[in-house]
Amino acid sequence: MAEASNxxxxxxxxxxxFDREEPLTADTFIRGLWxxxxxxxxxxxxxxxxxxxxxxxxxxGMGLSTxxxxxxxxxxxxxxxxxxxxxxxxxxxxxxxxTFVTVVDYLIxxxxxxxYAALGAFIQLIVVNCIILGRAEAYASKQRLLPTIVNxxxxxxxxxxxxxxxxxxxxxxxxxxxxxxxxFSDNFQGWVIMxxxxxxxxVLGAWLLFxxxxxxxxxxxxxxxxxxxxxxx
Amino acid sequence: MTIEVELQPPPAATPTxxxxxxxxxxxxxxxxxxxxxxxxxxPMIAEKQRILTERxxxxxxxxAVSKRDFIVTEQGALAPAGEGIAGDxxxxxxxxxxxxxxxxxxxxxxxxxxxxxxxxxxxxxxxxIVRSKVLKSNETPGFGDKLDTDPEFLKNLEALDARLDVxxxxxxxxxxxxxxxxxxxxxxxxxxxxxxISSRAMGKAADQAAQRAVPAIQRELTSLSxxx
Numbered sequence: 414m415a416e417a418s419n420x421x422x423x424x425x426x427x428x429x430x431f432d433r434e435e436p437l438t439a440d441t442f443i444r445g446l447w448x449x450x451x452x453x454x455x456x457x458x459x460x461x462x463x464x465x466x467x468x469x470x471x472x473x474g475m476g477l478s479t480x481x482x483x484x485x486x487x488x489x490x491x492x493x494x495x496x497x498x499x500x501x502x503x504x505x506x507x508x509x510x511x512t513f514v515t516v517v518d519y520l521i522x523x524x525x526x527x528x529y530a531a532l533g534a535f536i537q538l539i540v541v542n543c544i545i546l547g548r549a550e551a552y553a554s555k556q557r558l559l560p561t562i563v564n565x566x567x568x569x570x571x572x573x574x575x576x577x578x579x580x581x582x583x584x585x586x587x588x589x590x591x592x593x594x595x596x597f598s599d600n601f602q603g604w605v606i607m608x609x610x611x612x613x614x615x616v617l618g619a620w621l622l623f624x625x626x627x628x629x630x631x632x633x634x635x636x637x638x639x640x641x642x643x644x645x646x
Numbered sequence: 647m648t649i650e651v652e653l654q655p656p657p658a659a660t661p662t663x664x665x666x667x668x669x670x671x672x673x674x675x676x677x678x679x680x681x682x683x684x685x686x687x688x689p690m691i692a693e694k695q696r697i698l699t700e701r702x703x704x705x706x707x708x709x710a711v712s713k714r715d716f717i718v719t720e721q722g723a724l725a726p727a728g729e730g731i732a733g734d735x736x737x738x739x740x741x742x743x744x745x746x747x748x749x750x751x752x753x754x755x756x757x758x759x760x761x762x763x764x765x766x767x768x769x770x771x772x773x774x775i776v777r778s779k780v781l782k783s784n785e786t787p788g789f790g791d792k793l794d795t796d797p798e799f800l801k802n803l804e805a806l807d808a809r810l811d812v813x814x815x816x817x818x819x820x821x822x823x824x825x826x827x828x829x830x831x832x833x834x835x836x837x838x839x840x841x842x843i844s845s846r847a848m849g850k851a852a853d854q855a856a857q858r859a860v861p862a863i864q865r866e867l868t869s870l871s872x873x874x
Contacts (some may be wrong), residue, residue: 489675497668498660505672512676514792523690527696530782587787605788 429509437560443606445568451544452575452617458544463613469592472580472588473573474528475535478517480569482539483548486515489564490553497554506549514539544572575602582616604610703750706767706777710739710747712873722815724862724870736859744873746770751859752781755850759784762793762847766855768808770867773860774832775806775821775852783844790844798803799838799845807832808856815861823849 435441451457461479466472486509490497496501497505518536522529539545548568553561581591587607588599606612665743704710715727718734725731737750747795752765762785767777781796792799811818819833823846829836837845 493668496671498664500660501665501669501700505668508672508676512679515680519687519691520682522689523694526691526694551715603788606784608787612858 423474435560436506437557437563441560442563442567445564445566446571446574449568450571450575451568452572453620456574457546457547458542460538461542462579463617464612465532465535465614466502466576466579466583466613467587467608468531468584469577469580470528470530471603472576474521474532476569476573477538478521478532479539479542479544479572480566481517481520482513482542483545483565483569483572485516486510486545487548487561491556491558491561494554501552502554506546506554510545510549511540544568565594578620579616580611583612587612589613636639660766699737702765702779702781706750706765707748709741710725711742712759713737713739713750714778714870714873716870718859718862719765722858722862724866725871734858738870740873746871746873747778749859749863749870751855751863753850753851753853753855753858755783755847755854757783757847758790758841758843759786762790762844762851762854764848766803766850766852768856768860768863768865770870772806773809773864775808775856778803778852785841785844789841792838792841793844794850796838799836802829802835802851803848805832806835806852808852808860809833810860810864812826814864817853817856817860821849821853821856835860837863 445451447454449455452459452462458479461475465475486506490506491507493505493521509562514537516538521532521536548565556564584598586589586604587609589595589601604612607616670798700713703713714737716736716738717725717727717731718736719725719731720733725733727735734752736752739747739750741747749768749770750765751768752763754761754763756762761782762780763782765779765781766775768774769776778794778800780791783790783793785791785793794800806821808820808821809818810816817833818830821833821835823835823837823842825842826837826839835845835849
């Protein structure tokens with residue numbers, strides 16, 4: 414009897430995402446931007462998020478490079494998903510990701526040598542970025558091509574957005590400029606620590622604090638209005 | 647505490663050839679993509695590199711309109727730049743009339759946060775370094791990056807003595823950085839207060855660049871003076 418009721422509940426509620434193919438919806442795209450933002454929510458890709466966000470252009474370059482690798486590797490993994498045996502999947506994903514990182518490495522050199530020099534080893538380190546391998550393993554390997562591309566684009570833009578929110582604040586406070594354009598008068602004394610490594614931690618901490626404060630405020634308002642404690646077990 | 651293990655049916659065996667086929671196929675796609683990307687971007691990267699080098703050379707040698715690239719080989723000889731020649735590149739720059747404006751040389755010294763690479767303009771007429779431009783540095787913003795901006799410090803590099811000794815194989819006086827306010831000789835660099843280690847890196851870079859390139863430049867001055 415208990416077994417039967419268990420079966421009935423499992424058939425009535427949809428199976429978890431990792432077990433079924435997802436239809437293409439707006440949520441496929443938006444999820445990566447906000448709800449599952451790689452930096453602010455999932456806390457992934459911290460190494461480039463802290464290291465190369467000392468200016469807006471570096472943040473943008475890094476974000477877009479990662480997005481390119483995410484989309485291309487996701488698409489190829491999704492396309493080949495039925496041909497990749499489980500035993501060799503990690504090796505296959507890593508080779509696919511490394512290929513697109515090499516391509517993006519050459520592309521950035523061809524676009525701007527200054528940007529390439531500023532990003533340094535972090536372009537090559539995209540190979541071991543957990544956001545990309547995570548997307549390949551958890552999403553692209555199980556989903557159809559189009560949802561994978563859309564989801565990768567959303568995640569990539571979410572990552573770029575997070576990097577930009579660090580990069581613009583750090584450049585503005587540390588250098589008084591955004592994208593190299595001076596916004597304050599010559600008397601502005603840059604807050605140098607913001608463009609040094611500790612600045613990355615300060616600004617990331619401040620953003621997380623802000624998002625948590627907003628979430629808690631929203632929950633409190635909901636409790637006041639409805640009397641129901643959000644997320645209560 | 648109990649750990650529940652989900653019982654699963656034994657997985658179907660994957661044929662060996664399927665694994666080999668997948669990895670081999672992916673490696674082939676990878677090879678193809680990398681080679682195409684490399685071949686396509688190679689001329690673009692080379693062109694970017696050429697424009698960047700030219701801009702930097704003309705920046706340290708204002709008034710120059712053309713340049714010739716040379717290599718100082720391990721043996722200290724000067725050879726026209728070309729493929730397969732190893733050594734340090736130097737750039738002879740000429741003005742509109744084809745006169746030698748100076749030679750751009752570069753050197754590296756270790757600073758507070760890694761190596762500092764600097765390009766210097768060497769004037770063979772006055773046997774001295776007349777200008778500098780930091781190419782690569784990780785020095786602390788606000789302190790170490792003054793190497794390129796501090797007007798008082800840059801005065802050191804307007805006529806930095808790089809005369810050769812009687813043998814013509816090394817500098818008569820090695821270029822050194824001295825403590826702020828104690829510069830007495832034209833081959834010394836007066837350090838920036840608060841950025842002594844970065845200033846020392848500049849001195850080391852200038853000394854390294856001059857020790858390597860100046861003997862070759864002075865020896866081959868006649869051929870260097872001709873624009874083509």
